Amino acid sequence: MQWGCMDFRLLTFGDLRLVDGKGSIVPFPEKGLLSICFLLTSSSTQKARAELAEFLWGDIPLDKALANLRQTLSRVKNRQDELGIELLLIDQATVSVNVRAFTNDLALLTAVSQTNPHTALEELLQLGRWDFLARTEVIGGSGRMWLRTQRDRIKTQMLTTLRDAISAMSEGADATVIKEAALRLFEAHPEDETVYQILGETYAGEPQLESARHIFESRRKYRWGELPVDPDPQTLSVARRLFERQRSVAPQLREQATPQLEIVPPVPRGPPKLVLLPPVNLASSHQTAVFLSSALLEDITVGLCVLKTVTMVAHYTAEKIALHLDRDAMLERYAINYVLDTRLNFDGSIYWLFAQLIYAGNDEVIWAERFSMEAQNLPRQHREIAQRIVASVASYIERNEFSRDYFERNPEAYRQYLLGQRHLKRLDLPDIRRARKAFQTALKENPYFSPALSGVARTYHLEWLVTAQGDARLLKLAEEEAGKAIATGQDIVGGYHQFGVAKLYQGAFDESIEAFELAETISPHYADVIADYADTLMHASKPGEALEKVERAIKLNPLSPDLYFWTAASANYSLQRYEDASAYIERMADPSQAARLAAASAAMAGDTRKAKALVRKVKETYPDFKIDTWLSIVPLREQWQKDQYREGLRRAGFD
Template identity: 45%
Template sequence: MAFFLQTFGGLRLVDSESNHVAFPEKGLLILVYLLTTPSGSAYRQELATFLWSNEDKAVSLSNLRKTVSRIKTRQNELGAQFLSFTETMIYVDRGSLSSDVLSIDKEGVAEPVSQLMRLTDLLKQSFIGTVNCDSCDFDSWLAERRNHHKRLLKDSLERAAPLARTQAESEVVKDAAILLFRAEPADPDTLRFLVKIFGAEREVEDLRRFFEQRSSSISRGIDALSSAIDKKSAKILAKARAPSSDAGRSGIKAAIPRLVLLPPTNQSSRPDAGLVAASLIEDITIGFCALNSLQVIAPHSAVRIGHDMEDQVAFFENHSVTYVLDTRISSLGDEVTLFAQLIFLPDSEITWAERFGLGHLDLVRDRRVISRRIALSVSSEIERHETTRSYLELNPTAYHRYLVGRPHLNRLTLPNLRRARKEMKAALQASPDFAPALSAMARTYSKEWLLTARGDIDLLKTAETFAAQAMGARADLADGFREFGVAKLLQGAFDESAEAMELAETLGPHYADVIADHADTLVHCSRPAMALQKIERAIELNPLSPDAYLWTAAGAHYALSHFEASLDYISQMEDPSLADRLSAASWAMLDHMDKARFFVRRVREANPAFDVDRWLAAVPTKERWHKDLYREGLKKAGF
C-alpha cells in the first residue's frame, strides 16, 4: 500500500485513497524532520532534544524510547518501515512514502508557472498545522522551514513572472506575489518586486486597481450565492446594492467617535520592550490626530488614566470615549509581541485585534510601518462599525426589541429560542427589513433543528429563507451570510455553506461569532487544521469564550487525532455534558476505557435510543475518513 505524508494544512499520514492513517504524532514529526535533512538521519540524542528540549537528557531519551516502541508497533501493523533504528541513530526511508515536503523542493521538474501554482496552493496552508513541541530546537527548525518556503516562493516567482502570457497565468503570478507580500509585508525588496509584477507602465496604479478588484470579491460572492436563493429574495438583494440604499444612510450624521489609546502593559521578560511599544503608541496616536473621522485623547491624558484603573470608567464616561485601543506586550516562546485590541465601550465588544512582532524591530525603519498598519486597520474598523451603528439608530424600536431578544439566543433551550423568536417578530413588525432581526430569526430555526434532532427539513428551509431576506435587506452585514451558511451546512450543502461563511468573515473580519461559526463549518467540511486556526482566532477575540467555541475546537482536535487536546477544550466548557459523545470517543481512542464508558452511560441516560450510525448519518460531514474516525471512537467506547 502506498502512503503519503501531508505536511501542509495539517500533519497526517494518508493512504492511497486519501484515508487518514493513525500514526504517533511524535513519529510524524520525526518523519517530516528527517525528510528535511540532507542525510535523512539523525542521532537519537538530537531527536530527543528536538522533541522534548534538553533540560533533562535522561527524561528526553526515555520519552524517545517509548515513542520508538510505539512507532515500531504501528509500522508492523501497517506492514511498512518508514523509519529504521539503531542504538544511536534513526533513519528515514524516502522510498517508503511520498510527501508534499519532498515535492516542494524539486526544482525544474515542472514548467515554471505550473510549479508556481502548485507551490502557492501548498503555501496558502499552514505548515504542519497546529502540531507543536516545547523545544527551542523545534522552534528554530520551524522558523527555518518557513523562511525556506518563502525563499522557494520568491525564487519560483522570479522564474515564472517573465513567462506568464495568458490572463490565467498572470493571475497565478499575482496570487503568489500577494502571498509573498503577506509573508514579508515590511520587506522593501518584496514590495518593489510586488509593484514590478503588478504593473509594467503604470505600476502603482495597476497595483491599486488590482486590490480594488479583490475587494469587490464580496459582490461576486453574493452573485454566486444568489442562484441558491429564491427569485424574490434575489430581487431584494439586488435592490439592496442599488446606490439609493446608501443615500438614505448617508443622511444620518453620527457624532464623531472618540478614541483613547491606553499605554501598553509589559507582560514579557524584556523590560526594554516596554519602551519600544510606548514609542509605537505615541506614533499611532499622532497618526490618528491627522484624521477627521475621529477624535483622539492626547497621549499625556491616556498615560495618566492608563495607570489609574479605578478612575478609568468615570474618565471614559466624562469624556464621551466610545473606543479604547488596549495594548499589551507578551512573549510567545522567544518572540516578543505587541497585542492590540479595539474595544467598543457601550457594548464592551472587541471589534478588532491583531498581534505584531517586536523581536527585531528597527525603531527608525519599522516603527512607522507598524504604527501606520495599526492606524489604518483601526480607522477602517471604526468606520465600518460606525456605519453599522448609524443603520441601527435608524430603527430604534426594532433595535430595542432585537436587543431584548438577543440574550435568549445565548442559552440553547427551546423555551429560550421561542422567547427570542417572539421579540424578533416584534422587531420585524416595527421594521420588516431590519436585517439583524431577520438573521436572528434564521438562527432560532436552525438551532431548533439541532435541539429537536428530528431532521425536520422545514425548519432549515425557514432558516434559509430568513437568512436570504437578511442578506437582501443589508448585503454589507455579516450575520445574514453567516446564518445562510449555517442553514446550508445542516442541509449538507458544504460548498455553498463554506462560500457563505467566507463572505461573512470578509464582511466581519474581527467578528468573533462569525469566525467561530466559520470554524465549525470547516470542521464539518473535514478541514480541521484550518478550522483550528480560525477558532483560535475567535477565542483570541472573545477570551471568555462560550461553550460553542470550545466545542468546535475540541471537534477540530479530534479530527486531527489530537485526542488529549480535544478533552482539554471540553474540560474548559461551562457545560461539558454537551460534548459527552466526543468525550467518550476521545477517551476510547486514548485507550482509557473506564472513562469512555462513564460518558457512554451518561449519554444513554439522557438519550436511551441513541444509535451511532443513525446519528452519524444525520450529522453533516463531508469526507468519509472524518466520519469513520468518529465512528471508530464511538464504537470503541461502547456505543
C-alpha cells in the first residue's frame, strides 16, 4: 500500500510514534524516529553519519556506534521502501530529514508563538500530553544532553505562554483553557516548583477544589515526603489559601459560584547566602588534614549549588573570608546570611572537624557537631554535613549529588578524589599530573565514580592550556572522560562542565554552549560553571551575554579567581570597552597572565606607553610570540573578533 506525503504525522509528546491519516500507528524503527526528532530540532536538518552515531550511541567506541547506525539505517530504508516514502534521506556520508514527507507536532510549537497567548494555549492543548519523548530511551551522553535541553526549552515555552495568558485574561472571562493548561503542565513536570505554584494560583477561587487538594497533597508527598526539609513557604501559602477557601464556601454556594481566576504575585525576595568556611587554625605541620578538610568543604559547596533557595558562596571566596582578620565585616559586606564555621583538632591519633552553623544576623548557633576526618569516614561526613545544612537552611531540595550513594561505596576512592582536588590548587604541569594520578587511583577503587572522571577530564584540558602546544589528543581525552562522567552520573554537574570546556577548545561552540546550559540548569549557583559558561559565550562571539554571565559569577564568588576577571576583560574588549577591560585585568592577583590582552586594550584605548611596556614584559617570557600563531590556537567563532584582537596586538607592537 502507498501513502500520500501528508498521510504521515510524527508525534513526539508522550510516546514517540508515527501515525497515518486515520491516527493508526505505523510501525517504524524507533531509532529512526529518534533521529528524525534530533534533526528537526537541530540548526541543520542534515548530519554526518558520525555525529548521528554519537548522538544515538555516544557511550561506546565510534566504530561500534557506526556499525549500529548502519544496521539501523538499513532497517529504516527497508521500512521506507515498504511504505513507499522517504522520511530520512540516507546518503553515503550523511543523513537528512525529508520535512516535506510528513507533518509533526513540534511544528505547532513554532506556529503558536505567533498567536495571542490564549489562542496559543488552545492550540497547544491539541498536543495531548506535554511530556516530550516521555518513554523513549536515549542512550548516548550527548543524546541525553539533547533530550534534557529540549524538555527544558519546551517547558519554558509552555510556562511562558501560560503566564502570558493569565496576565492577559480579563475579569470574568472563562478560565477553562488556562486551568486545563496548568494541569497539563503540572502532569508533565511534577518536579518543578514553579509549575506547582502556577497550578495552585490557577485553581484559586474554584468552588470544586477536591481534585486540586489531592494534587497538592500527593505532590507534597512525592516532592518532600522522604526529605528532612519543609516545602517552600510561598507554595504552602498558595495551598493553604486554596484549602481554607474551600472550607469556607458552603456546599450550596459552591454549585452557584462562578469560576474566578485569582493571581497572587510572588513575594520578591532573594535566596539567602550560605558560606562554608574552611579551617585555618592548625599549623603547617598538619597541612594534609587542613587540605583534606578544605577540599571536603569545597566539594560540599559544589554539591549544594544545585539548591534553588540557597545561594552558595564559592569556595575561593570562602577561603579568603576564613583568613580575613575581620570576618564579620566581610560577611556584612557580601550580605551573607548563614555561615558554616569550622575548626580542626588533633587528639594525638585522629583529626576532628568541628563545625557550627551560624545565622549571621544575630550570631545564633543553629547546630554544632564534630566529624571524624579519618579516610573511611569522609564520604559519610560529606553526606551528614550536607544534609544537616539542608535540613536547617534550605526550604526545599532536589535529589542531587550529595545524596548519591556512590560517595559511600568506597571511602578510599573519595579520599583520593579530594587529594586530586588539592593538587589542582596549583596549575603547573607537575601538580596537574599528580592530580590526574590521584583521580585515576580513585577510579581503580570505583570505576563509576563520576566526580573523579570529571577530575581526570579537567586535568587533560588544563594540561592542554598549560603546555600551549595545541595537542588535540589531550582535548579528545578530556571529552571522552567527561562523557564517561555524564554516563555514570547524569545529574552531576562536573561531567557537563568539563564536556563544555573540552568542546570550547575544540571549536565546537554550539555543543559547548549546550553543555553549559545543562550544567547551569543542574547547579544554578555554581560560580565556576557560570564563569566557564561566560568564557564559552565570549569565544562564541557573544560578548554581551558573556559579560552578563561572568558578572553573575563574580557576585557569587566576589573574591574571584583571576580567570573570572580575565573573562570579563575579554568580553569588554570585544565590546570595545577597552578601559573597562584594563580595569578588570588590574583586579587580577597576577595580571601578567593577561598581559597580551592588557597590551591590546591599552593600545586600543590610546595609551601607547603602557602598551609598549606590556609588550616588553610579554616578550621577556615569550620571546617567540607571534600574533598569527597565537590567533590560530585561540578558538573564536567570528572573524571580526580575531581581526579586532589582531589590530590591538599590532597597535601595541607585537609582530
